[in-house]
Amino acid sequence: MRKSLLVLPVLLTASLVAACSSGSSTSESSAPASGAASAAESAGASVDAATATSAADFGGMAGLEAACKAEGTLNVIALPPDWANYGAIIDAFKAKYGITVDSAQPDGSSQDEINAATQLAGTDRAPDVFDVGQSVAVANTAMFAPYQVATWADIADNFKDPAGTWVNDYGGFMSVGYDAAKVPAPTSLADLLKADYKGKVALNGDPTQAGAAWNGVMMASIANGGSLDDISKGVDFFKQLNDAGNFLPVDPSPATIESGQTPVVIDWDYLQAGQVAALKEKGIDWQILVPDGAVVGGYYYQAINKDAPHPACARLWQEYLYSDDGQNGWLQGGARPVRADAMVAAGTIDAAAFAALPTVNGTPQVPTADQVTAGNDYLAANWATAVGG
């Protein structure tokens, strides 16, 4: 009841204004600077937010902002506060626009996001936006609404769908994180087979289910003579690790790292980097190694739910994420934002955070969807036996 009372006057005003000045704002310019004020006036009811493909459809950024404020809420899903700095990014978005952000299932997987969108379709609890791994994104493009953010041109072509159904948002490389007080510093993956690491090496998830773990096995494969087309060497490596008693079948989390249960963790560097500062305060010296010559990269996919209950806020959230503030937000969480190169060139990047990213020696390799499928088939048949039952 309260909500509808608030929304009503806004809709009334918006539709009145729109009726007076219909069709005045079809300009191609997506820059919010020019004529933002007048564009804002014409915003709102005349626009079907669910089919808008850029801020220009709202008459500019101010119009988009007004439309989102009328909706009042943004539903996000599967965004852990400690993942790529999402906690701070959500808070900044709330503070900047005065929007309520409803964050569901923060520890959910990419597939959980799609499942929630299917199961909750038509309700106001359905997720508005997705942040999913590659295979989930590629398989579900029919559920995404195409949209181009204002900074679209900054994003390299191989990081976005030409139609705009998805855009890569942030990414990084597979890495080995370790507690420098508990284990000697490894210089390669092979070091982890030594007796110093007995019962200490954890992998973030089960590679038959979690993208991070899948890429961890792929990194081990490339380091041991495999390739993106051949994940078997990685499974062999984990089998050796398990046979040596070094593989730790514990799902690592900030809590297990802090309590010392998981002194060595194989995971994305941006997830590990996000923990370093917090761990330092607790007296833990967490170091990150991207093994030389085994640089496996991965970017996440950002998309808008076609049936978003808050279509304008979903689009405003995208605009925020791909603004300098949003990109620096991810960077401060240790993730490499997709606009990093353009922001370095423009001088808008958070230089200190950019310099703090782990050093990388070797050409980054990113598996294609087909290579992921081939790897999955091998893992489905061999992973369980490799790490024991």
Next chain:
Amino acid sequence: MAPYLGVVPFTVFVTLFLLWPTYIVVTGAFKDTNGEFSTEALGSVLTSANHLSAFQRSIQVSIITALAGSIFGALFAWAIGTGRSNGPLRRVALAGSGVFAQFGGVMLAFAFLATFGFNGMVTMFLSERFGESFLTDASWLYGMGGLAVVYTFFQIPLMLIVFLPAVENIRPQWREASDSLGGSTWEYWRHVAGPILFPSFIGAALLLFANAFSAYATAAALISQGSPIVPLQIRGALSSETTLGNQSLGSALAFGMVVVVAVVMTAYALLQRRVAKWSQ
């Protein structure tokens, strides 16, 4: 019409929570990802060594924990049932069993991890006192061995609760009658107490089997690698972010579990029929 009115709530309940889900699982097992009829998912369960060995491990751990649970639980039930009928020990044991039989899932897994895990209290104490040894190698807890121990932890009290009424039905007079007619202890158990208790014992053991066979949360909290048992493989089929479109495989695995339970139930019914004749 009126005489059947009373069973309406029950019928609705069974339809909503048993028949309808079973229908979804069984029909889902015979569909491909596009919803067309297909036996591909079932075929891949039957031909994959990975899925078959998961069934084997699931059945193994269920049998082992059902056996351990029913034997120890029955002994405890016997001890309590034949003891003082209102003594404090009996009351404490019953109340405790009621709590522990339901103490499953994530809480129980966490309790074991906090006690015997890599950073568990007992593990830490042993390694501080006696140094590293096989006692401080906590890796057993994170696999099938750990699962068997943790399941048994809730199987024993459950057995005690469901088996105690049967034990209490045994009248001391029957033993006295057997003794006064010259029967030995063996003959008393063979011809009197055994046949009376046997159906309840098997029924309770079957309940324990199903209890372990379908347990999911405990295993999910304990085992994070390899999905060794069927419920965890169903989880993987439904929520994996690396292998998609596997819903029908999940249904096929669930259908397999339905079949296993159906086979066990049929065996139980046949056994029950024989035993019923025998104990008359």
